[in-house]
Amino acid sequence: MPGIYIHIPFCKKKCSYCDFFSITDLQGVERFVRSLSKEIDLYSTQLNSKPLVNTVFLGGGTPSLLKTIQLESIFNKLKQYYQFNDELEYTIECNPGTIDKQKLSEYKSLGVNRLSIGIQSLIPKELGFLGRIHNPEEALNAITTGREAGFDNISTDIIFSLPGQKVSDIQYTLENLLEYKPNHISAYNLTFEKGTPLFNRMQSGKVHRNDDETDAEIFEYVSDKLAYSGYEQYEVSNFAFDGKKCRHNLNYWNGGEYFAFGPSAHGFVNGTRYWNHRNLKKYFMMIDDNSLPVEGSEVLTKRQMLEERIMLGLRCEGLNPEKLNSEFEIDLLSLNQELINNLVNEKLMENGNQKLRLTRKGYLLSDEIITKICAGLSNFK
Ligand code: SF4
Known part of the structure; x- marks a missing residue:
């Protein structure tokens, strides 16, 4: 919703x-x-x-x-x-x-x-x-x-x-x-x-x-x-x-939709991210002109959506690999098998109950870990 x-x-x-x-x-x-x-x-x-x-x-x-x-x-x-x-x-x-x-x-x-x-x-x-x-x-x-x-x-x-x-x-x-x-x-x-x-x-x-x-x-x-x-x-x-x-x-963080209003606000609807002008004069001018004050928008590619889900999931309550696999037709675990095994051994990540989740120690390195996992998807478009 x-x-x-x-x-x-x-x-x-x-x-x-x-x-x-x-x-x-x-x-x-x-x-x-x-x-x-x-x-x-x-x-x-x-x-x-x-x-x-x-x-x-x-x-x-x-x-x-x-x-x-x-x-x-x-x-x-x-x-x-x-x-x-x-x-x-x-x-x-x-x-x-x-x-x-x-x-x-x-x-x-x-x-x-x-x-x-x-x-x-x-x-x-x-x-x-x-x-x-x-x-x-x-x-x-x-x-x-x-x-x-x-x-x-x-x-x-x-x-x-x-x-x-x-x-x-x-x-x-x-x-x-x-x-x-x-x-x-x-x-x-x-x-x-x-x-x-x-x-x-x-x-x-x-x-x-x-x-x-x-x-x-x-x-x-x-x-x-x-x-x-x-x-x-x-x-x-x-x-x-x-x-x-x-x-x-x-x-x-779960990739849900949100409408956005007001200058500089960002929204995400129907797979499209959009953002309003970050300038009040411009915002007023466009609305007076009966135009939406949107400065730009982009339709997310499947790859961008997957990376976003991985990033937000790992920063949050974890990823369900099965769910991502069926949604994006990939095999997340085998693409990153060695990396994930290492992260688990170093107690930076937990892998169980259908969830990949960063530990508190892993949260400290979340940016680095997410970058590495996304790099492992190099062939996914
Ligand atoms: S200027 Fe201060 S109060 Fe205003 S939005 Fe920024 S952090 Fe919040």
């Missing part, structure tokens, strides 16, 4: 590491909401039925900058063209510093049932380094406020391996966060994306990336700590209590 992703391209302030498309001039929010509604109208001509949707995810940017009435108009517009599963997972990303109990209660009454809160760190110096708008207390209060507003499915994001970070630093953040028992935690290694202020500071020698050993040491600590605290690591960077895995992301 497909999902819907909506990109809300506004933030109060740009974080130093952020490569997502967003702007800090909030004057265009109202116009954006109108254009988004029109984009949903324009896209509806491509639908030949009213698709049943399993998840809606508002990401950004900072969707929690939206007023309730704006969120309501977006949701009502979606309802015109899509049916929602009774068990719809409806997530909104929130930034501490942009929410209060009343706003979250109103979101809840509109059907939002999952919050994804950007905590990132609970150390003031680290939050300053990342350019976040909130302090640790505000970050933790956001979880409490979410609970008070009635949310029983709260995810939190943290970032680890900041330059110079030690295990004791991430331990401090995690131990304080775990007292609030978020239902889901996404833990990402800090990346230095080209074009961000953080990247520029690295280029000019003002900050230095941690070495691979430090990254690995901190990642292992995070994985162990969360496993010990009852979270299942169901993807390299994602940990959940029972029943609280993110269904929206699981759909991506």
